[in-house]
Amino acid sequence: MSASPSPRLFGLLGAFYLSYFALVGVYIIFLPKMLLLSGYSPAQVGAVFAASPTMRFLLPFLFRRMGGVGRSVYLGALFLALVAALLFFFTLSSFPAFFLANLLYGAAMGVILPYVDTIALHRIQRERYGKVRLWGSIGFMAIALWLGRVLETPLQSLVYLAVLAALVVLVGLSLARYDTEERPEPAEGEEGSFSLLRYWALWGSLLLLQMSFGGFYNFFTIYETAHGISLETTSWLWSFGVLCEIAMLYWQGPLLRRDLLGLIEFAIATTVLRWGILWLWPDSLAAAFLSQSLHAINFALYYSASIAYIYDLYTQKKLAQQFFLGITFGLGGALGAMIAGRVYEAAPGELFLFEALVALLSWFLIRIHRRRRAHG
Numbered sequence: 001m002s003a004s005p006s007p008r009l010f011g012l013l014g015a016f017y018l019s020y021f022a023l024v025g026v027y028i029i030f031l032p033k034m035l036l037l038s039g040y041s042p043a044q045v046g047a048v049f050a051a052s053p054t055m056r057f058l059l060p061f062l063f064r065r066m067g068g069v070g071r072s073v074y075l076g077a078l079f080l081a082l083v084a085a086l087l088f089f090f091t092l093s094s095f096p097a098f099f100l101a102n103l104l105y106g107a108a109m110g111v112i113l114p115y116v117d118t119i120a121l122h123r124i125q126r127e128r129y130g131k132v133r134l135w136g137s138i139g140f141m142a143i144a145l146w147l148g149r150v151l152e153t154p155l156q157s158l159v160y161l162a163v164l165a166a167l168v169v170l171v172g173l174s175l176a177r178y179d180t181e182e183r184p185e186p187a188e189g190e191e192g193s194f195s196l197l198r199y200w201a202l203w204g205s206l207l208l209l210q211m212s213f214g215g216f217y218n219f220f221t222i223y224e225t226a227h228g229i230s231l232e233t234t235s236w237l238w239s240f241g242v243l244c245e246i247a248m249l250y251w252q253g254p255l256l257r258r259d260l261l262g263l264i265e266f267a268i269a270t271t272v273l274r275w276g277i278l279w280l281w282p283d284s285l286a287a288a289f290l291s292q293s294l295h296a297i298n299f300a301l302y303y304s305a306s307i308a309y310i311y312d313l314y315t316q317k318k319l320a321q322q323f324f325l326g327i328t329f330g331l332g333g334a335l336g337a338m339i340a341g342r343v344y345e346a347a348p349g350e351l352f353l354f355e356a357l358v359a360l361l362s363w364f365l366i367r368i369h370r371r372r373r374a375h376g
Contacts, residue, residue: 009123009124009178010124010132012171012174012175012178013116013119013120013124013132013135013175014132014135015135015171016116016168016171016172016175017132017133017134017135017136017139018135018136018138018139019139019164019167019168019171020112020113020116020136020139020168021136021137021139021140022139022140022142022143022164023161023164023165023167023168024140025139025140025141025143025144025147025238026143026147026157026160026161026164027161028049028217028218029143029144029147029221029235029238030147030151030157030221031157031161032045032049032218032219032221032222033221033222033225033231034151034153034154034157035048035154036222037153037154038092038093038154040095041345042219042222042341042344042345043341043342043345044095044341045218045341046218046337046338046339046340046341046342046344047099047337047338047341048095048098048099048102049102049217049218049333049337050333050334050335050337050338051099051100051102051103051105051106051334052102052103052105052106052109052110052333052334053106053329053330053331053332053333053334053336053337054103054106054330054331054334055103055104055106055107055110055330056106056107056109056110056325056326056329056330056331056333057326057327057330057331057334058326058330059107059110059111059322059326059330060319060322060323060325060326060327060330061326063319063322064319071176071179073111074111074112074115074172074176074179075173075176077107077108077109077110077111077112077115078108078112078168078169078172078173079169080104080107080108081105081108081109081112081165081168081169082162082165082166082169083104084101084102084104084105084108084165085105085158085161085162085165085166086162087101087104088101088105088158088161088162089155089158089162092154092158106330110322110325110326110330111322112168112172113325114318114321114322114324114325115179115318115321116172116175117307117321118179118311118317118318118321119175119178119179120132120133121307121308121311121317121321122317123178126253126256126257126308127253127254127256127257128253129256129304129308130248130249130250130251130252130253130256130300130304131249131250131253133249133304134245134246134249134250137242137245137246137249137300138242138246140238140242141238141239141242141243141246143160143164144235144238144239144242145235145236145239147160147235148231148232148234148235148236148238149232149235196323199313199369201365201366201368201369201372202365202366202369203323203327204362204365205264205268205362205363205365205366205369206306206324206327206328206332206362207327207328207331207332207335207362208332208358208359208361208362208365209268209271209302209328209332209359209362210327210328210329210332210333210336211332211333211335211336211339211358212271212275212336212355212356212358212359212362213332213333213336213355214332214333214335214336214337214338214339214340214355215275215336215340215343215344215351215352215354215355216275216355217333217336217337218336218337218340218341219340219341219344219351220234220237220238221234221238222344223278223282223344223348223351223352224237224288226348227282227283228283229285229288233285237288237289237292238292240289240292240293241292241293241295241296241299242295244292244293244294244295244296244300245295245296245299245300246300247296248296248297248300248301249300249304252300252301252304255301255305256304256305256308260305260308260309260312261309261366261369261370261373263301263302263305264302264305264306264309264366265363265366265367265370266297266301267297267298267301267302267305268298268302268359268362268363268366269363270294270297270298271294271298271302271359271362272356272359272360272363273294274291274294274295274298275291275352275353275355275356275359276352276353276356277290277291278291278352279349279350279351279352279353279356282349282352306324306328307321307324310324339354340355
C-alpha cells in the first residue's frame, strides 16, 4: 500500500467518485419519481430497481469460477455501462425492455465500483480513503440540488444519466493503468481463506442492513412528497444527508485505526434509530433532517469500515470487494427494492417501521459474528 499516492492518481480517483456517485444520484433520487410519471406502478418501480442489484449479486459467483476480475472485464464493463445508459432512451415506454436494460446497467456497475475501490485501498492509506471518496458525496449532493430545481420530465433524467455514464467511462479508462495485476486473482477453494460460509453471520448482517435501505433509496422521495414535502425540499434533504456524509468521510481517518467491527455495530444501531424516526414522524421536516444527519454514521462510516474490514479479512481482495458489493448493494438492494415496493403499496405508513425491524435483525447478526470471531 502506497503511503503517498501521486497527485494524478488522487485526482483521477476523486473525479471517478464524483462522476460515479452523481450518476447514482440521478438513478436513485429522481428516476423512481420519473418512472411513476411515465405510468409505472410502485411495484414496477420496485422491480426495475431490483434488476440492477440482482446482477451485482450474481456476477461475483461467475467471477469466482473464472478466477477473479481482470482488467479486460473491467474495460468491458465501462463500455457496457455507457451502452446501457443509452438503451434507457429507447426502452422507457416498455416495462420489460426497460427492465432488461437495467439488468445490463447493473452488470456493468457491479464490476466498476469494486474494481476502483480495490485500486484505492491498495494505493492509498486507509485513513486517506475517505478524503478521496468524499468527492463521490459531493457529486451526489450537487446533482441532487441541481436536478431538484430543474428536472421536469423523464427524458431529462435520462440525458443526465447518459452524460454522467460517459464521464465515468472516460475517467475509468484512465484509472485502469494503476492496476498492476494483468491477470485475475486465483480462485480459492472453500478450504482456502475465501469462504462466505465461514463468516455467514457477517454476510447475513451486511445483506439485511442493505435490505433495510430499500425503502429509503427507492421510496424516500416518494414517501416525503406524499407527506406534503416538495420535490425541491426533498432534494435538500438528500443533500443535507450527503453533507453530513462528507464531513464524516473527511474526519473519519482516526476512527478507522480502531475497532472496525465495533464501528460497524454502532452504525447499524443508528440505522435502526434512523428508520424509526421516519416512521414515527412522517410529516415532520425537522424529524426528516434529523434522520438524514445519521447518514454520516450509517452510510459513510459504515461503508468505509465495512470495506476496510472485508479487505483485511480476505486475501482475495478484488473478489472479496465484488462479493461485498454483490451481497449488499446487489442481493440486499434487489430484495430491499422489491419488498419495499410491495410494503409501500400495501401499507405506505408502515414502510420505515418494517425497515427498522430489518436493520435490528442485522444488528443481532453482527453481534453473533463478533462472538464467533472472539471464540476463534
